[in-house]
Amino acid sequence: MSEREYEININPDWIKMYLGKIVLGLLILVGIFTAVKTVGPEEEGVVVRLGEFDRVVEPGLNFIFPYGIETMHKIPVQRQLKQEFGFRTESANQRSEYSKTAYGDESMMLTGDLNLTDVEWVVQYRIIDSYKFLFRVRNAEKTLRDMSEAAMRKIVGDHTVNEVLTVGRQQIATSVEVLLQELCDEYENGIRIDQVVLQDVNPPDPVKPSFNAVNQAQQERETLINQAEAEYNRVIPRARGEADETIQLAEAFALNRVNRARGEAERFNSLFEAYQQAPEVTKQRIYLETMEKILPKIGNKVITDEKGNNVLPLLNLDKKN
Known part of the structure; x- marks a missing residue:
């Protein structure tokens, strides 16, 4: 069979049928592709029908009208x-x-x-x-x-x-x-x-060295100020504490002297009153109290008779038995 005879024997109806099936299949694929939409877990879909807002769909598999009748915009509402x-x-x-x-x-x-x-x-x-x-x-x-x-x-x-x-x-x-x-x-x-x-x-880059120098000077100034404040906080409270301690010691010393003076004055008044009531007894008591204070301070004591003329009993007084 020649090539011319083969072309003549092709039926035009078959060509139309096959073309129709192909077009129908393409339309179905395009319809499925434009109708099935997947919205991610961090998104929500905004459906627009013929240019006008229609609805909002949740994440997952969603269906819209195909062939551009409805379109979907996916907005990441859960994402920063x-x-x-x-x-x-x-x-x-x-x-x-x-x-x-x-x-x-x-x-x-x-x-x-x-x-x-x-x-x-x-x-x-x-x-x-x-x-x-x-x-x-x-x-x-x-x-x-x-x-x-x-x-x-x-x-x-x-x-x-x-x-x-x-x-x-x-x-x-x-x-x-x-x-x-x-x-x-x-x-x-x-x-x-x-x-x-x-x-x-x-x-800006042209003036950055000057700004850095100024910042460094400011930082050094802040450092010196902090050091001075630290030294101040170390010395001044200590000086104030020592001053307070000195004042408290002086007040305690003054209080002690005043109380002692008052006690001695009261003791003198008591002795004077006792002297007025019994002069001889008071003199004797004062004498004995005074001797009791003096004798322990004069060391060894030797008491002799006025008529004694022999010094031998006075020898070896410091000898310990």
Whole structure:
């Protein structure tokens, strides 16, 4: 059979039948592909029917009208998202790599005392309302980025460069977080701000050595002040304690002398009263008491008779038997 005879014998109805089956199969596959949607565990699906919001579906296997009648947007409502400013994370491994190239316009800003500073920060947020996130604001993530940059520039503009670089960093981050949440509520973009973190704050590269020298001088000044306060706290309390001790000893000595003087005066008055009642007895008692105090202090005593003229009994008086 020649090639011409083979072509003539092909039935056109068969071709239409086969083409119809192929088209039908393709339509079924496209219908299944466009109708079956899987929503992840951290997501929820927002179904739009002919361009209008219809419903929100939960995670799992879901079915929608095929062929573009309904479309689904998957929103990660259970995941914390973040936006980086002034840098980008190239790889998040054990040693993360960052890139600052071409992001200087985001991070370079003016402080309240008209100084430039390079501020890198991260905004961590969550989508809490997928409907508002999709339909209240056009391109909510781009809008959030613009709001974050505006809020940071506003807050940094209210502080001096020293506050931005040193002690005011936490306060600035907190203020930006509060202001950014207020803007999100005002715009109704369905976003909740979890945290604003100042990743790094530095002076511009041309003036960085001068800023470092100033910071070092300030740190040295703080160190000297702390050392002086430590020395003050070590010496002054000790001196005050010694002064208090001296004062207390003096007061105790004065009290002792006063009490002793009063006791001696009362003793003298008692003796005087006793003397007035019995002079001879009082004289004898005073004499004996005085001799009792004096005799133990004069050492060995030898008492002889006035008529005795022999000195031999006086020899070897210190000899111990």
